[in-house]
Amino acid sequence: MANPSHLEAVNPCVTGRARAEQHFLGGKKEDRETVVPIVVHGDAAIAGQGIVFECLQMESLANYTVGGTIHVVINNQVGFTTTPDRARSSTYCSEVATSISAPIFHVNANSMDDVANTFRIAAQYR
Secondary structure, eight states, rough: OOOOTOTTTTTHHHHHHHHHHEEEEEEETHHHHOOOEEEEHHHHHHHHHHHHHHHHHHTTTTOOOOOOOOEEEEOOSSOSSSHHHOOOOSSSSGGGGGGGGGOOOOOOOTOOOHHHHHHHHHHOOO
């Protein structure tokens, strides 16, 4: 889905769209395996936008769950105007996901094999 800005407004839209598609497939647990929401973030946006956490923390609610969303964080340091140690309390911008005990994988995008393996693991975990 189109993201209108860096403000991560697309997160609830992607989750809602995935949930709707799952519902119209039949709404069963196995339909959640057919439709997998994937959201791509910049590192500054995932750490700095509250809407990311709001979507994460609703992951287990019966009327909101989509079976898990795969979040891809591009760690490009473009969005930050300061060093990470002055921008947040955590070492990595992705540590917001620890609030729901989600696994976090760090992979070098220069190795496509590693990226493919990481996606495979994420899909299996989901």
